[in-house]
Amino acid sequence: MKTTENAREQIGAQLAVAAAQALTADLASQPRALLVVSGGSTPLPFLQRLAEQPLDWSRVDITLADERWVAESHPDSNARLIRDTLLVGPAAAATFHSLTTSDATPEQGVAAVAARLATLPWPASLVVLGMGNDGHTASLFPDSGELSLALSTDDSVVAVRAPSVSQPRITLSAARLHDARRHALHLVGDAKKAVLAQALSGDDARELPIRAFLTCPLTLYWAP
Ligand SMILES: O=C(O)[C@H](O)[C@@H](O)[C@H](O)[C@H](O)COP(=O)(O)O
Numbered sequence: 490m491k492t493t494e495n496a497r498e499q500i501g502a503q504l505a506v507a508a509a510q511a512l513t514a515d516l517a518s519q520p521r522a523l524l525v526v527s528g529g530s531t532p533l534p535f536l537q538r539l540a541e542q543p544l545d546w547s548r549v550d551i552t553l554a555d556e557r558w559v560a561e562s563h564p565d566s567n568a569r570l571i572r573d574t575l576l577v578g579p580a581a582a583a584t585f586h587s588l589t590t591s592d593a594t595p596e597q598g599v600a601a602v603a604a605r606l607a608t609l610p611w612p613a614s615l616v617v618l619g620m621g622n623d624g625h626t627a628s629l630f631p632d633s634g635e636l637s638l639a640l641s642t643d644d645s646v647v648a649v650r651a652p653s654v655s656q657p658r659i660t661l662s663a664a665r666l667h668d669a670r671r672h673a674l675h676l677v678g679d680a681k682k683a684v685l686a687q688a689l690s691g692d693d694a695r696e697l698p699i700r701a702f703l704t705c706p707l708t709l710y711w712a713p
Pocket residue numbers: 527528529530531532554555556557567618619620621625626627628
């Protein structure tokens with residue numbers, strides 16, 4: 490296995506151990522614990538290693554930071570990624586809460602998803618964020634007409650559309666993504682490292698939405 494792949498596997502494993510420790514710590518003092526994870530390609534080693542972690546998964550709720558508004562059978566579905574990589578082995582006992590409904594659009598389904606999320610044991614034990622090369626995180630996209638709303642609303646979820654993405658999205662709002670005891674940012678590659686450095690040098694979250702999360706305590710998990 491190439492050095493880069495090794496490093497990405499290792500950082501995913503480190504994040505998996507940290508996530509398991511966070512959940513275990515919170516389960517010592519509350520009946521259930523919540524984990525919020527991101528989709529995309531970066532999380533795969535993290536999700537695979539997390540699924541193997543020994544903890545009381547039957548008391549864990551899992552949801553997504555965002556979702557593409559597609560059927561769970563669609564290859565782009567983040568729920569499909571979670572079911573295929575995390576909800577296996579010991580972690581199969583966890584309860585997953587998707588961000589989609591049978592409605593044709595996220596605008597039609599957003600209220601039902603908000604009601605679903607309201608039943609979860611907030612604050613989350615951990616929110617794991619990714620980032621795109623445009624500085625987006627979750628589905629908070631710089632080119633989205635709903636970005637300002639998603640950055641400012643008290644609502645927990647927002648229906649999102651953006652020219653930069655092919656499918657309608659639903660995303661947890663910045664407020665809901667902040668509702669966690671711990672935050673992790675999981676990135677790989679030099680390009681994203683440079684975008685993060687640019688984000689750290691400014692404060693306009695509408696330019697680089699990841700900035701909305703760089704003022705709260707955040708642990709960075711990066712590999713080349
Ligand atoms: O639904 C999604 O795609 C994610 O939630 C998204 O916010 C992701 O974290 C970034 O787009 C990075 O994606 P990669 O890990 O694939 O680069």
